[in-house]
Amino acid sequence: MKRVVGLLIAATLIIAVFAGCSGGGQAAPTSSGQAAAASSQTAGVDSAKSLKFGYVVNDMSHEWYQNIVNGAKAQAEKLGVELKVSDAAMDVGKQVTQLENYINEGVDVLIITPVDVKALSPVMDQAKKAGIPVVTESNVVEGAETYVGINNLEGGVKAGKWFAEYATANNIDPQILIVGLPAFEDCRLRVEGFKQGMDEAGLKYTILQEVDGQGSKETSLKVSQDALTANPDINVIFGINDNSTTGGMAAYKEAGFDESKLTAIGFGFEGNVGREALLSGGSYKASVAMFPDYMGVSLLNAAMMAANGEDLPDNYESGTIVITNDNFADFYTKDGDNYTTNFDAITALLNK
Amino acid sequence: MPLNKRLENGSVSGLLTKMMRSEIFVLLIALVLLCVIVSCLSPVFLTTRNIMTTLRQVSLTAICGFGLTLIILVGEIDLSVGSAQAVAGLVMVLVLNSTGSIVLGIITALLVGAVYGAINGILVTAGKLNSLIATLGTMAIWRGACMVTTNAVSIQSTVPQFQELATGFVGPFPNALLMAVAVYIALYYMLNKTTFGRYLYAIGGNQEAARLSGLPVARMKVIVYIISGMLTMFAGVLLSSRMASAQPTAGTGFEMVVIASIILGGVSLSGGIGTIAGALLGMLILGVLQNGLTLLDVSSFWQDITRGLLIIIAVFLDARRKDSVVKRLLREQKKQEGSEQAAL
Numbered sequence: 160m161k162r163v164v165g166l167l168i169a170a171t172l173i174i175a176v177f178a179g180c181s182g183g184g185q186a187a188p189t190s191s192g193q194a195a196a197a198s199s200q201t202a203g204v205d206s207a208k209s210l211k212f213g214y215v216v217n218d219m220s221h222e223w224y225q226n227i228v229n230g231a232k233a234q235a236e237k238l239g240v241e242l243k244v245s246d247a248a249m250d251v252g253k254q255v256t257q258l259e260n261y262i263n264e265g266v267d268v269l270i271i272t273p274v275d276v277k278a279l280s281p282v283m284d285q286a287k288k289a290g291i292p293v294v295t296e297s298n299v300v301e302g303a304e305t306y307v308g309i310n311n312l313e314g315g316v317k318a319g320k321w322f323a324e325y326a327t328a329n330n331i332d333p334q335i336l337i338v339g340l341p342a343f344e345d346c347r348l349r350v351e352g353f354k355q356g357m358d359e360a361g362l363k364y365t366i367l368q369e370v371d372g373q374g375s376k377e378t379s380l381k382v383s384q385d386a387l388t389a390n391p392d393i394n395v396i397f398g399i400n401d402n403s404t405t406g407g408m409a410a411y412k413e414a415g416f417d418e419s420k421l422t423a424i425g426f427g428f429e430g431n432v433g434r435e436a437l438l439s440g441g442s443y444k445a446s447v448a449m450f451p452d453y454m455g456v457s458l459l460n461a462a463m464m465a466a467n468g469e470d471l472p473d474n475y476e477s478g479t480i481v482i483t484n485d486n487f488a489d490f491y492t493k494d495g496d497n498y499t500t501n502f503d504a505i506t507a508l509l510n511k
Numbered sequence: 512m513p514l515n516k517r518l519e520n521g522s523v524s525g526l527l528t529k530m531m532r533s534e535i536f537v538l539l540i541a542l543v544l545l546c547v548i549v550s551c552l553s554p555v556f557l558t559t560r561n562i563m564t565t566l567r568q569v570s571l572t573a574i575c576g577f578g579l580t581l582i583i584l585v586g587e588i589d590l591s592v593g594s595a596q597a598v599a600g601l602v603m604v605l606v607l608n609s610t611g612s613i614v615l616g617i618i619t620a621l622l623v624g625a626v627y628g629a630i631n632g633i634l635v636t637a638g639k640l641n642s643l644i645a646t647l648g649t650m651a652i653w654r655g656a657c658m659v660t661t662n663a664v665s666i667q668s669t670v671p672q673f674q675e676l677a678t679g680f681v682g683p684f685p686n687a688l689l690m691a692v693a694v695y696i697a698l699y700y701m702l703n704k705t706t707f708g709r710y711l712y713a714i715g716g717n718q719e720a721a722r723l724s725g726l727p728v729a730r731m732k733v734i735v736y737i738i739s740g741m742l743t744m745f746a747g748v749l750l751s752s753r754m755a756s757a758q759p760t761a762g763t764g765f766e767m768v769v770i771a772s773i774i775l776g777g778v779s780l781s782g783g784i785g786t787i788a789g790a791l792l793g794m795l796i797l798g799v800l801q802n803g804l805t806l807l808d809v810s811s812f813w814q815d816i817t818r819g820l821l822i823i824i825a826v827f828l829d830a831r832r833k834d835s836v837v838k839r840l841l842r843e844q845k846k847q848e849g850s851e852q853a854a855l
Contacts, residue, residue, distance in 0.1 A: 220658070220662075220663070221663060222664060341810075341811065341812070342812075368808055370805065370811070371811030371814075375758065375763070376665065376754050376756070377754060377758055377760070377762075377763075380753065380754060381568065381801075382805050382811075384564055384568070385561075385564075385801075385802050385805035388555050388558070388560060388561045388564060389553065389555055389805070389806040389807075389808070391555075402665075406754075409753070409754060413678050413753070414564070431664075431667075432667075435667060
């Protein structure tokens with residue numbers, strides 16, 4: 160018996176080492192922000208011959224998706240379409256059932272944030288037979304009209320270009336620490352874009368070390384601490400999300416370096432972690448905002464185009480903008496303790 | 512002959528202590544070797560700053576790991592230590608933000624820790640559940656509870672002094688290191704100088720024999736879980752202090768790292784064998800390895816592979832150790848039975 164238990168533990172230990180990494184990864188694209196209670200079924204505007212969209216979300220307990228749904232609902236109201244939302248709660252079977260229900264109900268467009276892309280092909284066939292176009296969020300699914308998502312590379316390029324300008328203006332000789340999450344392609348692209356942006360702007364820089372913060376503040380703090388010991392000249396930190404960047408900043412502070420010499424750049428900016436760091440006026444100078452609620456707006460716009468039979472690109476890009484202390488107020492309005500996003504300002508800037 | 516008596520018997524206990532001593536010696540050599548290798552490859556490894564930050568890092572692991580060592584010594588396990596740390600941070604920061612008192616926050620967290628330990632202990636003893644499975648359950652429950660209460664959003668501490676708790680220094684020494692040293696001394700004394708401590712080894716060595724010889728096995732196990740629960744929560748408070756916030760994902764995967772280092776330190780998973788000094792050495796080896804690999808800019812993927820290999824080696828050594836001890840005890844027993852029969 161004891162031997163069996165020993166074996167079991169050994170197996171669990173090994174699995175957990177790797178599961179631990181991917182667990183950290185799930186938090187990667189988001190960090191935090193205002194919480195929103197979203198009901199699982201909501202009807203939009205009632206109009207006689209209005210369009211009806213069905214959106215099955217993978218996981219509504221996740222704040223990132225709550226924000227997407229909030230944005231989508233707001234846009235649905237604006238466009239005058241009915242939007243139905245279901246939460247698959249990370250259950251593949253449930254998601255397929257919910258999608259089938261929407262197909263039977265005869266929605267005009269299906270919107271999906273897949274739980275598991277591989278499980279969707281039968282239901283995609285059903286949608287095709289029923290003549291219902293499908294729009295997906297952040298995942299490529301065979302047979303869908305388009306997928307709506309962030310262009311991570313381009314977001315990184317924007318950050319790189321912004322930083323090149325900032326570094327030149329402030330006479331910074333950039334010695335960079337990258338706090339990444341190399342297991343995820345999206346996150347690798349952010350880093351790649353950042354380098355590309357600096358190269359394009361002709362900035363001279365040195366990347367002293369790239370560490371794996373697994374997207375969590377805890378791990379980012381630990382690994383950045385060692386990186387800062389090995390390379391005390393580091394004066395720039397680029398993190399693939401707000402937790403990675405603030406974790407790196409905490410390590411910098413803990414090491415007793417002069418924080419006024421540090422420039423930190425984040426990616427994501429969807430919650431209060433990044434917002435507080437930016438507005439406090441410390442080392443956190445800029446972040447590539449992904450606007451999850453604007454992603455919801457983009458989803459609805461793409462769905463509208465699909466409903467009207469318009470041609471859609473393979474990837475319908477939802478915008479990213481580099482947010483700094485100077486332009487923060489253009490995109491966010493303070494509303495009590497919360498901030499609301501100004502969609503019009505984003506649309507105006509992106510279409511410029 | 513009851514086991515606790517046999518432990519006092521010169522030959523058996525002499526054998527055990529000899530083995531432990533030599534094992535600690537081997538670990539010490541391994542640690543020194545590791546340090547020499549890393550310091551040859553990285554010029555900053557031996558700087559005061561790096562030594563102190565590494566020790567601070569290991570201290571957080573150790574405060575929780577010492578408690579867990581007690582649990583493993585009595586032949587049980589606790590997989591929920593990682594999730595419990597997230598709970599600790601949450602309790603701490605919530606109390607801190609609403610009352611502004613760091614002390615009150617720590618006390619509340621420790622009380623919650625005692626309750627958490629008692630729950631695990633009661634499930635394992637009164638509930639007669641396999642501790643591996645029971646704490647696998649509580650691990651998921653605590654993590655889930657953190658996610659539900661925070662909606663997976665971290666909570667910033669509003670009291671800036673809170674950060675000092677784990678990141679501050681007394682002279683050249685990090686606060687966390689001094690706290691870990693204090694815990695070490697207290698537990699070392701308990702394990703080696705009190706009957707309670709010696710009984711823990713007896714329970715781990717042979718639970719049935721310990722029960723038959725009149726030890727309150729169940730009650731002692733619950734107490735051990737409570738001690739460990741409070742230490743785990745304390746480590747969690749320090750972790751949240753370092754991050755100046757409560758992270759609902761804090762301590763994810765922590766249980767595996769700490770269990771691995773304890774086993775590496777020569778504490779047997781089946782209980783009864785091992786020392787707290789060994790556990791400390793195991794944690795130091797894993798801590799230095801992690802620090803060294805990052806200093807040397809080794810890719811995180813290779814770090815995973817290294818850690819995995821180390822875990823396998825640790826469990827392999829554990830299995831070998833158990834075999835040899837069982838064989839030796841059997842040999843002793845046979846010899847004794849032989850002499851008893853001869854006397855008859």
